[in-house]
Amino acid sequence: MAKNTLDNTFSRRTLLATLATSAAGVAIADTSLAGTRVPTSAAQINRWDITTDVLIAGSGAGGISAAIEARRAGAEVLVVEKLNKLGGSSAMSGGVVYAGGGTALQKALGYEDTVEAMYHYIAGAGRKHPHLDKIELYCEESVAHFDWLVENGVPYNKLFNGAKGLGFNEASLYYSGSEQAWPWRDQYPPVPRGHVPWEKGHQGGRKLMESLLMSAHKLGVKSLKRVAGERLIVESDGRVVGMIADVNGERKTIRAKRGIVLACGGFIHNRDMVKLYAPELYDCSAPWANAGDLGMGIQMGMGLVRPRYEWIKALLFALFIRLKIR
Numbered sequence: 001m002a003k004n005t006l007d008n009t010f011s012r013r014t015l016l017a018t019l020a021t022s023a024a025g026v027a028i029a030d031t032s033l034a035g036t037r038v039p040t041s042a043a044q045i046n047r048w049d050i051t052t053d054v055l056i057a058g059s060g061a062g063g064i065s066a067a068i069e070a071r072r073a074g075a076e077v078l079v080v081e082k083l084n085k086l087g088g089s090s091a092m093s094g095g096v097v098y099a100g101g102g103t104a105l106q107k108a109l110g111y112e113d114t115v116e117a118m119y120h121y122i123a124g125a126g127r128k129h130p131h132l133d134k135i136e137l138y139c140e141e142s143v144a145h146f147d148w149l150v151e152n153g154v155p156y157n158k159l160f161n162g163a164k165g166l167g168f169n170e171a172s173l174y175y176s177g178s179e180q181a182w183p184w185r186d187q188y189p190p191v192p193r194g195h196v197p198w199e200k201g202h203q204g205g206r207k208l209m210e211s212l213l214m215s216a217h218k219l220g221v222k223s224l225k226r227v228a229g230e231r232l233i234v235e236s237d238g239r240v241v242g243m244i245a246d247v248n249g250e251r252k253t254i255r256a257k258r259g260i261v262l263a264c265g266g267f268i269h270n271r272d273m274v275k276l277y278a279p280e281l282y283d284c285s286a287p288w289a290n291a292g293d294l295g296m297g298i299q300m301g302m303g304l305v306r307p308r309y310e311w312i313k314a315l316l317f318a319l320f321i322r323l324k325i326r
């Protein structure tokens with residue numbers, strides 16, 4: 001009897017410790033990761049308004065490329081876009097794709113490039129401590145990426161532009177990097193790698209997105225505008241099964257039977273996130289990107305990872321307290 005009372009006391013203490021530390025853990029997650037969007041439990045959802053196989057949030061190059069591949073793999077695909085125009089920052093961009101290692105366009109214009117030369121240039125010319133494994137993969141897949149763009153209807157003109165920077169003519173290949181400058185030019189023969197869709201002026205991004213959106217549409221990808229993903233919906237085992245979205249001002253639930261892709265762009269228009277994660281850009285007077293770059297996709301993704309980690313820490317801490325009490 002006495003032991004039971006003691007055990008009960010320990011249980012209560014442990015429970016209190018667990019609750020206190022768990023609450024602290026969640027609080028840490030909320031304050032240290034600005035705007036984290038904690039997911040909603042599927043148990044709270046009593047109705048699905050829309051159902052699809054694969055749900056993609058964001059209609060820029062990332063989202064539409066994922067949509068094309070998911071559709072080719074046989075899934076029913078729905079792309080939701082926060083704004084009332086598809087294309088994101090990708091459509092505002094120059095559309096320059098840094099590609100090399102011997103793309104069809106490089107070859108057609110008489111330039112010999114290798115994966116090795118491309119890898120050494122990016123690894124050396126980028127920031128300190130680059131992610132070498134990612135650079136390696138990017139370079140190895142570069143020829144295939146370029147072919148993929150062409151397969152999906154992005155036009156390239158067999159014309160080289162020798163001017164410094166992105167030209168206003170209709171050339172599709174130019175030096176978008178510093179390959180011709182020392183020390184890079186001494187290591188490997190300089191090769192142009194800036195691939196620009198065939199379009200006058202600086203409208204390559206618009207052409208890129210028109211082409212990819214057309215390809216997605218032909219394949220049967222569905223899209224909805226003015227639909228903003230707000231929160232992910234997760235099962236108790238952690239599986240992401242849907243999303244709560246603002247659909248023209250109304251809150252709706254979207255079920256994704258086979259997966260969700262968050263491709264909502266960056267966060268340059270979210271002042272709090274810029275201050276916290278990119279303070280060097282905070283004073284920039286002209287944040288230049290699509291108005292939808294509010295970091296919502298990143299916040300939804302952060303909501304999945306961090307709080308669970310904090311709960312594990314909290315539980316371990318509670319266990320530690322329990323052992324100390326014993």
Ligand SMILES: Cc1cc2nc3c(=O)[nH]c(=O)nc-3n(C[C@H](O)[C@H](O)[C@H](O)COP(=O)(O)OP(=O)(O)OC[C@H]3O[C@@H](n4cnc5c(N)ncnc54)[C@H](O)[C@@H]3O)c2cc1C
Nearest residue numbers: 058060061062082088089090093094095096229264265292
């Ligand atoms: C002027 C300019 C020129 C550039 N030029 C180049 C270039 O030549 N080459 C290059 O490599 N890079 C360039 N960049 C950078 C490049 O455009 C971006 O890195 C790239 O477009 C990002 O693609 P994305 O698909 O991740 O995002 P985006 O193209 O921005 O698409 C994200 C989409 O998600 C939508 N969205 C946001 N939140 C939600 C939500 N909650 N629910 C649903 N939808 C949401 C947004 O409205 C947007 O349409 C340029 C950028 C700018 C601004």
